Amino acid sequence: MRTVTTLAELRAARSRLAGPVGFVPTMGYLHAGHISLAQRAHTDCASVVASIFVNPTQFGPNEDLAKYPRDLPRDLALLEAAGVELVWTPTQEEMYQPGFQTWVSVEALTRRLEGEARPTHFRGVTTVVAKLFNAVWPDKAYFGQKDAQQAAVIRQLVKDLNFPVKIEVCPIVREVDGLAMSSRNVYLTSQERQAATVLFRSLSAAKLAYDSGERQAESLRARVRATIASEPLARLQYISCADYDTLEELETVSRKALLSMAVYFGKTRLIDNFVIG
16 A cells, blocks of 8 residues: 655556546544445455545534544554555645635535534535545545435535546444444543434434334424433434435425434534435
8 A cells, every 4th residue: 555645646646556446535533434435445446545634624613623533554554454555645735725715615405404503514525525536536436424415415516517436325334332433433421422322312213213104204303302302411403304315304204315413412513314215
């Protein structure tokens, strides 16, 4: 496995890779969810490129950029074991040169859910992903279902800007007790970590209702709210039952839908979702 930092080094190394090329963009501090993406890419593609870049433009002014966990040597070892051939670790200056002023925005899809809660987040995501795609020029790119709205936004980005990249969305990887793996889980205290299992329980309660015949979206949302309310350390920010592609809130679940939420445990904000229908 080769690690490069500059764009020139990346392009030189990328030109020598056999195709098709799979790409796994990350912000580092990798867990089993990230590694599952790299392994899937390794299965699908002749070569795999990963990036590690903590993107400052997707963090809000009161969010956790400065304390976002980092462990590059560990990350590189995990990626190499997963079969990645090339890793790009650009600096902030490499990605955003002095005078940077060009942004990529996906409009309607980013106004809801995470976009409403974090108004500048998706502009940073879509801009950096466009830059990464332009640099790596992959045939396929791999994203996790845990960031379901992000995946929908990137699918729209690729469609609208005619990127020749196939987006693969891979299943959420969970801990034994159901908590979705996330780099932010490290922020939880032991009590908050135990309390965070309420996310999976609440989604499971709604899924059970759906499997039992419930199709009213508000009833499914209410199941989630009630379960979250039973956990004193949990503070629900939003709960959604929306169309899988448009993210418009549903009245009745008659097609593929996304049941998603954001919940605070102390200062730590976690998201999770189930796909139903």
